[in-house]
Amino acid sequence: MPRFTGPGIRPRRLPRVQSVDPLVAMSFGFFYVYEITLQPNTQVTDALALDTDADFLWQGISAVIGAGTNISVTFKDQSGMAFSNVPIMTTMMTPFAANGPFTYFPVWPAALFPAGGSIGMDWEYGAGGAPSAMTMLFRGAKVFSTQRT
Amino acid sequence: MFERPFIYAFDTDNLTLNSDVYNAILNLQSDAPFAARALNIDSDEADFTTGEACNVRAMNFYRMYGPEGQSLSSAPESRGRLFSPQIVYPAGGQIKFDLFGILKPSNNNDDPQGLPPNWKGQFLVQGAKLFSGMEPADSAYPYSRRWYTYRIDIPITWTGRVGPGFDAWAVPQSFTIQVQNYDFELHRLYTPRSACGLFKYMLYDAAQNGLSNIPVLDALTLTYGFYQRSAIGFPSPHLLYPVGTQIKIDIYSLLTPAGIGIPTYSRAPATMRLHLSGCQHIPTGRAA
Numbered sequence: 001m002p003r004f005t006g007p008g009i010r011p012r013r014l015p016r017v018q019s020v021d022p023l024v025a026m027s028f029g030f031f032y033v034y035e036i037t038l039q040p041n042t043q044v045t046d047a048l049a050l051d052t053d054a055d056f057l058w059q060g061i062s063a064v065i066g067a068g069t070n071i072s073v074t075f076k077d078q079s080g081m082a083f084s085n086v087p088i089m090t091t092m093m094t095p096f097a098a099n100g101p102f103t104y105f106p107v108w109p110a111a112l113f114p115a116g117g118s119i120g121m122d123w124e125y126g127a128g129g130a131p132s133a134m135t136m137l138f139r140g141a142k143v144f145s146t147q148r149t
Numbered sequence: 150m151f152e153r154p155f156i157y158a159f160d161t162d163n164l165t166l167n168s169d170v171y172n173a174i175l176n177l178q179s180d181a182p183f184a185a186r187a188l189n190i191d192s193d194e195a196d197f198t199t200g201e202a203c204n205v206r207a208m209n210f211y212r213m214y215g216p217e218g219q220s221l222s223s224a225p226e227s228r229g230r231l232f233s234p235q236i237v238y239p240a241g242g243q244i245k246f247d248l249f250g251i252l253k254p255s256n257n258n259d260d261p262q263g264l265p266p267n268w269k270g271q272f273l274v275q276g277a278k279l280f281s282g283m284e285p286a287d288s289a290y291p292y293s294r295r296w297y298t299y300r301i302d303i304p305i306t307w308t309g310r311v312g313p314g315f316d317a318w319a320v321p322q323s324f325t326i327q328v329q330n331y332d333f334e335l336h337r338l339y340t341p342r343s344a345c346g347l348f349k350y351m352l353y354d355a356a357q358n359g360l361s362n363i364p365v366l367d368a369l370t371l372t373y374g375f376y377q378r379s380a381i382g383f384p385s386p387h388l389l390y391p392v393g394t395q396i397k398i399d400i401y402s403l404l405t406p407a408g409i410g411i412p413t414y415s416r417a418p419a420t421m422r423l424h425l426s427g428c429q430h431i432p433t434g435r436a437a
Contacts (some may be wrong), residue, residue, distance in 0.1 A: 091341035
């Protein structure tokens with residue numbers, strides 16, 4: 001009869017972690033801050049421009065939303081390929097007060113954007129009563145090449 | 150050997166208020182041993198600790214027993230827990246437990262309009278079925294993983310209780326998401342911050358195997374933004390849905406008719422915005 005776990009129980013298969021080879025790159029934790037004010041019943045296409053000094057490894061996101069709770073967004077990569085089938089709700093990315101402000105909705109596997117690239121966003125603000133100012137924190141790491149050119 | 154995420158749940162809806170229940174049993178299905186990895190309960194009677202509205206009933210303490218009848222704690226416990234290492238119960242076996250001090254939700258008093266109490270609660274053991282044999286095929290092509298989320302808005306327009314006196318339960322309704330473009334690996338069911346205790350659900354894998362013995366409560370299995378009651382999230386381990394297959398979920402409404410019922414947020418209709426987060430398998434030109 002099986003009892004507690006032991007060598008006979010195979011460990012669960014874990015997804016591989018995207019990593020950066022330290023011989024060719026160095027990474028530093030970095031936040032990109034993005035702000036936008038949306039009007040009710042509008043759709044806005046925008047992008048976060050990334051610095052040109054390093055690639056950006058996007059690992060998580062956090063949102064501080066204003067008056068509007070009916071706001072959703074589709075994130076897109078450099079090629080315009082979406083990260084969701086339809087816009088996802090920003091209320092899912094707002095930290096609970098009990099968790100403190102430094103919690104992030106996970107972006108897993110982390111998405112690597114090239115230096116000078118951009119993270120595309122298609123915003124939708126449905127029915128709402130007032131303009132809503134939003135601040136998004138893109139958490140991740142700048143990845144610098146250490147190879148001589 | 151391979152694993153399939155699975156939940157064994159025990160409904161506490163109809164237990165007598167303030168009572169103790171001894172020797173309660175979850176009968177395990179006979180197709181595979183079950184590895185228990187987490188226990189999810191609502192033990193504080195209050196709303197979500199985050200302040201979210203939640204009408205899920207609770208219990209003061211519980212005691213759970215292992216596969217050979219041994220108690221898993223020196224005294225009754227009061228919180229959900231992680232089983233590490235996991236505890237393996239044999240196929241067709243039983244999970245025995247005691248419940249002490251059945252409570253009702255603090256925000257859900259007896260209904261003055263004559264409806265039966267709208268309480269829901271579960272003692273919920275989460276883990277995986279352990280199957281012998283070959284592991285189901287991975288994607289048929291070399292791939293790299295890419296973060297991806299499917300969102301589905303589920304309009305719950307029907308009430309949970311029907312019939313004279315609202316003493317019968319409505320049949321569930323099925324919703325599906327078509328997996329498009331690439332194989333999809335489902336890691337977690339998220340929903341935006343909102344009220345909970347509004348529905349139960351049954352999730353199916355790509356081969357249409359149900360992933361729980363009975364429909365499970367939203368409040369104890371979904372991740373609400375950053376907050377989750379489950380110690381390991383659901384589903385865990387992750388599930389693979391090949392492109393062209395469907396992610397199916399049966400929804401069992403717990404809503405009361407429009408205009409009546411307490412709390413007011415549990416009145417029909419409501420929309421639950423589920424986010425199925427995971428990753429796509431993007432084909433690559435080389436071996437993954």
